[in-house]
Amino acid sequence: MEYIANKENIAKRIAKFFKSGEVVNLGIGLPTLVGNYVPKDVTIVLQSENGMMGLGPAPAKGEENRDLTNAGSAPVTVQIGGCFFDSATSFGIIRGGHVDYTVLGVLEVDQEGNLANYKVPGKMVPGMGGAMDLTTGARVVIAATLHFEPSGASRMKRKCTLPLTAAREVNVVVTDLGLFEVMGDRFYLTECFEPYTPEWILEKTDADIVVKNDCRIVKID
Amino acid sequence: MIEKPIISAAEAAGKIREGDSLMVGGFLxxxxxxxxxxxxxxxxxxxxTLICNDTAAHDLKSGKITGVGYLVQGKQFKKIIASHIGLNQETQRQMNAGxxxxxxxxxxxxxxxxRAAGSGLGGFLTPTGVGTEVEKGKQVILVNDRPFLLELPLKADVAIIKAKKADRAGNLVYNxxxxxxxxxxxxxxxxxxxxAEEIVEIGEIDPNEVxxxxxxxxxxxxxxxxxx
Known part of the structure; x- marks a missing residue:
């Protein structure tokens, strides 16, 4: 089977998790794409850890405000009814359990629910930013990642080898192959995305994956 | 209300002494x-010693620098305390080179x-970082069987911050x-x-908006x- 990396499918599937009124924090990079696919009839509240509730889309060219950015310093807008707050309040909201979902990028994620995404010792050390607080505080932690590294190795592991961002905090992993729940030190494949098959995913992933009895084959569109 | 002195940026810089710990407001x-x-x-x-959320940006290829990145470029810090240095390649270079x-x-x-330093607290207990490298060297305290890290307050000699508007008394409004x-x-x-971008007379900022x-x-x- 040929693998073609597909970030959009990951974003599209994650966008279907949310119900109206839920508070969501989207990380920088792939997770940011999720915002593009939230169904029209669902109104979520996007929290941005740099101090905003009601994060809106990018402004039109020429309308940028240098005082209004997302956590990646890109110009954004604020939705009607939104508000601003300082960083202590922002992380009070995050640690205090007031964020329903956090969606984060991944270097490695393992079957115990550990996540590594802030440090490759000696090589790349971006820092954890708000990711440790978000994974600790959010009700549901979704790891969003292409299934494979450029080398072809699976990003889903038995055990992370890199320094951890989160210990046993990940609830769901969505890759471009499928949706996995993390429970009792196993991944549970609950949705397999077309054209892939559960057998192929199991073969290509060096981790303990249980295919759920009610695992569905899903076409992402 | 007593008026606070308005000084030049050069005078402000002169109040920061060699070896000081320096907080700098801002997010990237x-x-x-x-x-x-x-x-x-x-x-x-x-x-x-810099205490700042991040070290802003410095792209070594394009040479583009923002914010405190200019001070990192000048090697003005012996130590940097921050949550994120990912957009500043020069910070990473200095760190890797020791x-x-x-x-x-x-x-x-x-x-x-x-916040703890500014509000007189001896520290606080946070669940953030438990089970990670952040836990190293810190006291772990169980509260209702859940582990928390004891984190200590962080003070500085000088803080330089930015507001949208100030009155002469020093009340600030951010944007x-x-x-x-x-x-x-x-x-x-x-x-x-x-x-501050704008400095107005005392009384011109609604006390509700400060x-x-x-x-x-x-x-x-x-x-x-x-x-x-």
Whole structure:
């Protein structure tokens, strides 16, 4: 089977998790794409850890405000009814359990629910930013990642080898192959995305994956 | 209300001494006091310890720098305490070369450490970082069987912060996401210098709208540089 990396499918599937009124924090990079696919009839509240509730889309060219950015310093807008707050309040909201979902990028994620995404010792050390607080505080932690590294190795592991961002905090992993729940030190494949098959995913992933009895084959569109 | 002195950016930079710990407001240069930063770069004061959310940006290929990245470029810090250095390749280079000590702190912990220092707390218990490298060397305290890390307050000799508007008494109003760490740092340093885009007379800011009470601010600087 040929693998073609597909970030959009990951974003599209994650966008279907949310119900109206839920508070969501989207990380920088792939997770940011999720915002593009939230169904029209669902109104979520996007929290941005740099101090905003009601994060809106990018402004039109020429309308940028240098005082209004997302956590990646890109110009954004604020939705009607939104508000601003300082960083202590922002992380009070995050640690205090007031964020329903956090969606984060991944270097490695393992079957115990550990996540590594802030440090490759000696090589790349971006820092954890708000990711440790978000994974600790959010009700549901979704790891969003292409299934494979450029080398072809699976990003889903038995055990992370890199320094951890989160210990046993990940609830769901969505890759471009499928949706996995993390429970009792196993991944549970609950949705397999077309054209892939559960057998192929199991073969290509060096981790303990249980295919759920009610695992569905899903076409992402 | 007593009026606070309005000083030049160069005078503000002169109040920061070699070896000082320095808090700088801003989040990836959004809401940083760019006028004072440039003056401090010019002055070249060294051996500072930076406490800031991040070290803004420095792309070694294009040479593009923002915010406190200018001070990192001038090697003005012996130590950097921040949550994120990912957009500043020069910080990473200095860290890997052993030229500058970098201490990475979870963003919420850093914010709360500053808040704790400014509000007289001896520290706080946070679940953030349990089971990670952040836990190393820290006291783990169980509360109702859940592990928390004891994190200590973080003070500085000087804080330089940025507001949209100040009155002559030092009451401050921030704009949008340029607020971030600024109001916290205003409370946690021995000397607080606020750079403001607009400085108005006492009474011109509605007391209901004040974000940082005047008593925290020692000096005001009129912002001249707004670009990052």
């Amino acid at each position: 240069a959004c809401g940083s006091p760019h006028t004072i930063i440039q003056a401090l770069k010019e002055k070249g004061t060294k051996n500072l 030229e500058t000590v970098v201490e990475l702190v979870p963003q919420g912990t850093l914010a709360e450490q500053v 949008a996401t340029a607020r971030n760490f600024n109001p916290l740092m205003a409370t946690a340093a021995n000397l607080v210098i606020a750079e 974000h940082t009470p005047s008593i925290f601010v020692d000096f005001l600087v009129k912002a001249e540089r707004l670009e990052w």
